[in-house]
Amino acid sequence: MTENEYIGGLQNHNANAYGRLLDDFQQKVFATCISFVPNKEDAEDIAQDVFVEVFNSIGKFKGNSKLSTWIYRITTNKCLEFIRKRNTKKRFAFLQSITGNEIPMDKTSYFTEMNHPGVILENKEKSETLFCAINELPEAQKVVFTLHKVDGKSYQEISDITEKSVSSVESLMFRAKKNLQNTLENFYKNEN
Amino acid sequence: MDTNKNIQSKIDSTLSVMDAIETVNVSPFFKDKTMQRLFAEKEETTTVWNWFTPKLQLATLVCVVVLNVIAFPKLDDATSYDENVSEFAESYGLSASDDDTSILN
Numbered sequence: 502m503t504e505n506e507y508i509g510g511l512q513n514h515n516a517n518a519y520g521r522l523l524d525d526f527q528q529k530v531f532a533t534c535i536s537f538v539p540n541k542e543d544a545e546d547i548a549q550d551v552f553v554e555v556f557n558s559i560g561k562f563k564g565n566s567k568l569s570t571w572i573y574r575i576t577t578n579k580c581l582e583f584i585r586k587r588n589t590k591k592r593f594a595f596l597q598s599i600t601g602n603e604i605p606m607d608k609t610s611y612f613t614e615m616n617h618p619g620v621i622l623e624n625k626e627k628s629e630t631l632f633c634a635i636n637e638l639p640e641a642q643k644v645v646f647t648l649h650k651v652d653g654k655s656y657q658e659i660s661d662i663t664e665k666s667v668s669s670v671e672s673l674m675f676r677a678k679k680n681l682q683n684t685l686e687n688f689y690k691n692e693n
Numbered sequence: 694m695d696t697n698k699n700i701q702s703k704i705d706s707t708l709s710v711m712d713a714i715e716t717v718n719v720s721p722f723f724k725d726k727t728m729q730r731l732f733a734e735k736e737e738t739t740t741v742w743n744w745f746t747p748k749l750q751l752a753t754l755v756c757v758v759v760l761n762v763i764a765f766p767k768l769d770d771a772t773s774y775d776e777n778v779s780e781f782a783e784s785y786g787l788s789a790s791d792d793d794t795s796i797l798n
Contacts, residue, residue, distance in 0.1 A: 519732075523727060524724070527719050528729070542732055549723075552731065619716060628710050
């Protein structure tokens with residue numbers, strides 16, 4: 502099956518083509534999802550939503566970018582959408598409960614329950630702190646940092662996914678690292 | 694000074710956690726579940742709503758609007774008809790009051 506036939510099959514909602522798509526991308530999409538949302542169940546739900554979105558929007562895919570890039574773009578957007586929704590819910594719950602002032606980087610206000618099977622037990626607390634700190638970053642920095650440092654994508658791949666130049670990706674990465682350093686510094690100072 | 698060094702080492706060890714995260718495999722049933730969801734949704738949309746094309750939707754909307762436009766002036770006629778009937782019933786003593794129809798009387 503050539504690339505064009507494959508994409509044609511996806512556009513005609515051919516079950517074999519979707520079987521191949523899932524074989525090729527289920528692990529990659531899931532890996533990206535769990536990098537953003539460190540909870541296995543949530544990450545699987547988002548990954549499923551990604552494939553449903555691909556199914557519904559494949560007609561709009563014009564082949565201007567690689568299929569993989571287009572799928573990763575959908576994945577990133579779905580993850581951000583999930584985080585935004587969860588953060589709003591948490592903020593609303595916080596306002597309702599009125600339990601006191603929110604301290605910076607309060608772990609209880611984190612959008613999901615940490616359940617990442619890839620994190621070893623002794624690193625669990627540090628990972629929670631790190632994911633909370635990443636969640637505090639502005640969205641563009643969060644995307645670049647997560648895709649590069651957690652998901653292990655190259656600057657070129659991130660540049661294609663985010664439709665930004667490699668130099669802006671590098672600059673976002675630099676700012677993300679700086680902000681993370683500050684957030685973690687404040688966190689550990691408050692802890693002492 | 695020592696505290697700052699201590700904090701920096703904590704930050705470094707927190708950041709190094711990323712390198713120790715192991716790959717997590719997707720659940721073995723993920724493909725089947727997703728395929729089921731994709732093609733269940735497709736069947737539903739094609740079989741239930743496929744016949745209701747945008748042209749038909751527009752025609753239905755026009756019908757509803759036209760029926761409403763025709764029916765609205767008729768509302769006035771209906772009220773005058775009711776008045777005439779009740780007037781006729783009153784003049785011939787055919788109007789039924791609550792007292793007349795009560796079984797207790």
